[in-house]
Amino acid sequence: MRHWTPGQWVVRLVVLTGPLLALSAEGLQGDGPGWPLLVIVAALSAAFALYPESPAGSVAFVLVLASWWEGGAGLVDASALLAAAALIASHVAAVLAAYGPDDVPLDREVTLLWLVRGAAVFLAAPAVWLLADALSDQPEQAGVWVAGVVAATTAVLFAIVAGRDREPA
Amino acid sequence: MEAQSSVWRPTGSLARSVIVATVGVVASVVGGRPVLLVLVAPMVVTAAFALVRRPPGRPSAHVTLGHRLLHEGQGTLSRLVLTGAEGAEQVTRVAAREPYVRVHPAAGRASRLVAGGPVDFEVSPRRWGRRTLGDGAVALTSAWGGFRWGPVTTGGDRISVLPTSVPYGSRAESPQPRGLVGAHRSARTGSGTEFSGIRGFEPGDRLRRINWRVSARSGRLHVTTTRAEEDAGVLLVVDALADHGRSDGVDGGESSLDLTVRAAAAVAEHAVRQGDRVSLRVLGRDSRQLGYGAGWVHLRRVLGALAAVQPVAAQDGEVERLQLRAAEGTMVVVLSPMLAEVLGTVTATALRRGLPTLVVDTLPEDAAPAVTRGTDPVAADLAWRLRRLEREQVLSSLAALGCPVVPWRGPGTIDEVTRRLARRAQQPRVVVR
Incomplete structure (x- = not known):
């Protein structure tokens, strides 16, 4: 840690606080997460900040999702957008931190590129949020979501296959 | 040197985004929780882009140096050359930490976009000797941080860093020139x-x-x-039996071996400029001698031999059996901290042969003994003081024999001494054979 550059300190702070903020945002719509879960996520986030490539980040994120699954009860309000922003910010910060050893200074252009990317991909969250809000009064929601997810998954698989086709033999 | 082979591998970031996106989407659909889809929607997009932008091919990387012949304090460009790196978006290069090698910028740590141009480091060896330049590691990352190549080591080039040899003007004559054509x-x-x-x-x-x-x-x-x-012959006798004091490179404190090598380089260059023949004798283990020669090519050989000097104690009797191959009239310049008794013997032998001989004292004033762990510091200090007293005695004995002893103070140090030796050479003398 003593070798960290100022940039590394900033991105690792974002990595650390992202999952905690996403977890805490759940409290804005009702009952917040319990203290035991907060402590566990905090510990995992700390490990995630120290080792951005480790599975600790995945586990912390999944625990956040589990907490929202438990407390969300199908309601979608604006606090979900805050949680989504915190999660993607933490993810992007971890990508930046993992580009090299912890004493490598962050490149300005790379950081700017990822800030733009983070902001761009975050737009998917309000889009889905608006869609969910629009469909909230419709019957047979589950079928709609399954169809949407299947379509999205097919698109992703198609993109992966297309990407692999470009590789040399 | 070319980096070892490697392939593109998924990063921890890709694994994280795929896992979280999959868990979120499945849980959302199965559990009827659209809020989870909102949370993971950005991760789904990130994972999709990262997977799609998987780079083709097998990159390779190697480092080239702008110059392969450097004097200490000079710098050159260490350029990273990437081939087959199509699809790579970002490159991270980390230079290995090598003693007495300064790397710029950011102490040899860089991370930038591949499109931003080559990742070059300015490397500058700060001390003479054999140094490895360009060593380090390189990693490439694909767009959206999905795949990584490396880190792989790039190796480096081991080059001889020549000691600085500041040329100086001198009108001092050689004491006993014995040659064909010279100055x-x-x-x-x-x-x-x-x-x-x-x-x-x-x-x-x-x-x-x-x-x-x-x-x-x-x-x-x-x-x-x-x-x-x-022309005249100059025999440089370099004491490489030990290195006393701390070396901070060309712009810092100098150890005894630093002073010895740099002084030898300066005297050699001065002699070559005057058209004299120069020979080098390095005293240490496997004592080596470079024969007499003149000209810039020979000077390069001398500097190369000086760059290869390492402080190694000689085996028992090795130095005592030493024969200085010095013809009549050759000026012998002994460059030594004069802490080894055998150097006094070598110098006295040259004096008794009638060779104009001078000693350049290269012991730094603040030199301290290199104490190994576990040694009683009081005992070490006492031993060091005793050794210095013995050294003073040796120097006094040499002075009594008529051998000038001068501490090295940069170029021109031996000017006045050489003049005195030249004047003395005009006087009649008795030579012991």
Whole structure:
């Protein structure tokens, strides 16, 4: 840690606080997460900040999702957008931190590129949020979501296959 | 040197985004929780882009140096050359930490976009010797941080860093020049320019040497004689038996071996500029000698040999059996901290042979003993003081034998001493054979 550059300190702070903020945002719509879960996520986030490539980040994120699954009860309000922003910010910060050893200074252009990317991909969250809000009064929601997810998954698989086709033999 | 082979592998970031996106989407659909889809929607997009942008091919990387011959303190460009890196978006390069090698920028740590141009480091060896430049590691990352190549080591080039040799102007003559053609006034007459005397014409004398004024006055032909100009031999004896003191590189504190090597380089360059022949004798384990030679190519050889000097104690009796191959008239310059008794013996032997010999004292004033762990510091300090007392005794004995001892103070240090030796060479002396 003593070798960290100022940039590394900033991105690792974002990595650390992202999952905690996403977890805490759940409290804005009702009952917040319990203290035991907060402590566990905090510990995992700390490990995630120290080792951005480790599975600790995945586990912390999944625990956040589990907490929202438990407390969300199908309601979608604006606090979900805050949680989504915190999660993607933490993810992007971890990508930046993992580009090299912890004493490598962050490149300005790379950081700017990822800030733009983070902001761009975050737009998917309000889009889905608006869609969910629009469909909230419709019957047979589950079928709609399954169809949407299947379509999205097919698109992703198609993109992966297309990407692999470009590789040399 | 080329980096070892590697392939593109998924990053931890890709694994994270795929896992979280999959868990979120499945849980959302199965559990009827659209809020989870909102949370993971950005991760789904990130994972999709990262997967799609998987790079093709197998990259390779190697490092090239702008210059392969450097003096300490000089710098060159260490350029990272990437091939087959199509699809790579970002490159991280980390230079290995090598003693006495300064890397710029950011101490040899860089992370930037591949499109931003090559990742170059300015490397500058700060001390003479064998140094590895360009060593380090490289990693490439694909767009959206999905795949990584490396990190792989790039290796480096081991080059000889030559000691600095600041040239200096000197008018001091060599004490006993014995050669063919050179810049030093010889004791014998010859075809130089320095006036020697006027004598009667002898068959074989050149007509342009006739001194007409004296010839007209005396009624007999007289010629003007001049002193010959000859080159001289310089034997540099370098003490590499140990290194005392701390070395901070070319712009910092100097150890005894730093002073020795840099002084030898300066004297060698000065001698070569004057057209003298230079020989080098390194005293240490596997004592090596570089034969006499003149010219810039030979100077390069001398500097290369100095760059290869390492402080290694000699085996028992190895130095004592040393034979200084110095012809008559060769000036012997002993560069040493004079802490090894054998150096006093070597110097005294040269003096007794009648060789003009001088000692350049290269012990830094603030030199401290290198104490190994576990040694009683009080005992070490006492031993060091005793050793220095013995050294003073050796230096006094050499001075009594007529050997000048001068501490190295940069270029020109031996000027005055060489002048004194040259004046002394004109006087009659007894030579012990």
